[in-house]
Amino acid sequence: MPCYLFQLGHQPQISTAEIQAVLSLEHPSTHIIEHQTNKYLFVDSKKELNAENLINKLGGTIKISSQFTVQSSELKKNIVNYLNKNQSTGKIEFSLTGGDKNLPLTIKKELKMLDRSVRYIEPKNTATILHNKLVEKKTDLTIINKDIFVTLAIQPFTEFSERDYGRPGIDDKSGMLPPKLARIMVNLSQATKDEIILDPFCGSGTVLTEALTMGYNNLIGSDISEKAIQDTEKNIQWLIANYHLSAITYHLNVADATKISANLQPVSVDTIITEPYLGNPLHGNESKVYIQKQTEELKNLYLNAFKEFHKILKQNGTAVFIIPRFYFDKNEIIIDIKNEIEKIGFENIPFANPNSSILNLQPLIYHRPNQHLAREIWRFKKS
Ligand SMILES: C[S@@+](CC[C@H](N)C(=O)[O-])C[C@H]1O[C@@H](n2cnc3c(N)ncnc32)[C@H](O)[C@@H]1O
Incomplete structure (x- = not known):
């Protein structure tokens, strides 16, 4: 063997x-x-x-x-x-x-x-x-x-860095997902190639462009910012030209994720893969009160978005979603919303960890040393 x-x-x-x-x-x-x-x-x-x-x-x-x-x-x-x-x-x-x-x-x-x-x-x-x-x-x-x-x-690390640094639509303010992490999220969703994938906080479109290079060709992206949608459009066009892609269907809209069912048919999307708004960038000198207030706002944003996801996702549809975790003064602030997301009508599908006596890992945590923010990666299924 x-x-x-x-x-x-x-x-x-x-x-x-x-x-x-x-x-x-x-x-x-x-x-x-x-x-x-x-x-x-x-x-x-x-x-x-x-x-x-x-x-x-x-x-x-x-x-x-x-x-x-x-x-x-x-x-x-x-x-x-x-x-x-x-x-x-x-x-x-x-x-x-x-x-x-x-x-x-x-x-x-x-x-x-x-x-x-x-x-x-x-x-x-x-x-x-x-x-x-x-x-x-x-x-x-x-x-x-x-x-x-x-x-x-x-x-193929040169291709990853070409896509990371070579794409024309860049947003330094909101931050962009590293293409490798976007690709990992697409793989963690286990979506099949014919599925309709939505990124409702698409920013400059990293999830969508990675999905395109992987052979997914039925994509929807939306974002509350018009500039983000313009950047995504530029990046997709750049990718199509550079990777000679054809037969692609994609739709981009300016839309608020907490009202997204106004733009999309009910029960029409197979998979949501997204890194949502993660709050204002932190410098490490913010007060605990400031971070807690931001955390509360994010919590509401995410729960309202999940209520909408429930309307537009097909039965058993998957959502791979990032929730930030903040570090300051050796403290950790997490946004604990798993139970509330489950109450909306989702089931958490943990990631299996073969090397641990704890069979399931939830969430996965993406954290680089000295960063004030870590990304938790969660997977939910509409139940
Ligand atoms: C962290 S960025 C996403 C970056 C993206 N993953 C990328 O790699 O380019 C979060 C995005 O959420 C958008 N956003 C914030 N609030 C939103 C809302 N209520 N509905 C939809 N998009 C929103 C912001 O405009 C921003 O582009």
């Missing part, structure tokens, strides 16, 4: 939930085994996985590698044999992550003793590996304990 190693992004729990959401739909025979140091995830699969397709689909995975079967119990010997056979002529170029720090040098020496010309490339980042074409050469190796994994695919 092939064993795969997924190298996770900087939010490993979220990456794991995303992998699980995608694999459970597309490859039900896969089985997530365990985490390794919170950086890697082992996955067993009865069938071979198409790593290239998967890496292009996932937002939170940096590398996918597969384990190769070893002949000897000696790690160094196994690597030398592999590299020698893998490329029978010419210069061997390889990189190695994990294992003893002297291992690359020892391997180089042994290969030289076999009359091979060798170059070790330090895997500083995935760009180095891609630049030296080590994925094609099958010589970017990762060692976990005594097991050896060969990299099959690496995240």
